[in-house]
Amino acid sequence: MHLRPLSSSTHSDLCSLLLCLLLSSCAVPPTPYQPISRDGGYTQTRTGPDSYNVGFTGNPETVYARAYDFAVLRTCEIGQQLGYTWFVVEGQSDNSSRQVIQGPSSSQTFGTAVGPGLFVGTTTTFPNQTTEFRPGVQLSITYFHDKPAGTFLPNTVFNIADTLASLRAKYNLSPSLTPIPPAGNTTIQG
Numbered sequence: 001m002h003l004r005p006l007s008s009s010t011h012s013d014l015c016s017l018l019l020c021l022l023l024s025s026c027a028v029p030p031t032p033y034q035p036i037s038r039d040g041g042y043t044q045t046r047t048g049p050d051s052y053n054v055g056f057t058g059n060p061e062t063v064y065a066r067a068y069d070f071a072v073l074r075t076c077e078i079g080q081q082l083g084y085t086w087f088v089v090e091g092q093s094d095n096s097s098r099q100v101i102q103g104p105s106s107s108q109t110f111g112t113a114v115g116p117g118l119f120v121g122t123t124t125t126f127p128n129q130t131t132e133f134r135p136g137v138q139l140s141i142t143y144f145h146d147k148p149a150g151t152f153l154p155n156t157v158f159n160i161a162d163t164l165a166s167l168r169a170k171y172n173l174s175p176s177l178t179p180i181p182p183a184g185n186t187t188i189q190g
Helices: 008-026 064-082 160-170
Strands: 041-048 051-057 086-094 097-115 118-134 136-144 157-159
Touching (some): 064 086, 064 157, 064 160
Antiparallel strands (some): 041 051, 051 136, 086 136
16 A cells, blocks of 8 residues: 655645634534523522512623523513513613633743853743623513503513514524422522
């Protein structure tokens, strides 16, 4: 069997392919719609007979709007399971976090040899820091069987069936089978 060396263009193409495979294997998708885990997800706490706090936290690949939508989606699922048709967002908290992550630093040395065994130079060290953003939202919700009467701020009163259908279509999600607990917090420590 005779092996011939790779041409430089074939070698370059293979290196490019391997680099693409390596980089794509490291990509992390946004946090999916799921109960809370180490990678994020939704939480809920019953705060009264018709009220809940519902939250969603995402990983660094999740945008804030997606985290907000998933908190609203979970709010709809809870309301639907409890037999409500409307809800009002009474309050909203931005629970996003930023964390500085230190990586290994790098150094460069420049200088001149000024004699046998003598070197004069300068070393510069460059820190390797990145900031990781994790979006998070917490909604204070009150549920209603009928459309609530009164004056509310825009985008705070939602019909559960319409909102649920809209968000499921937007994110191509099938109906969730995650039941709500009878009362209390569903935070899971990962």
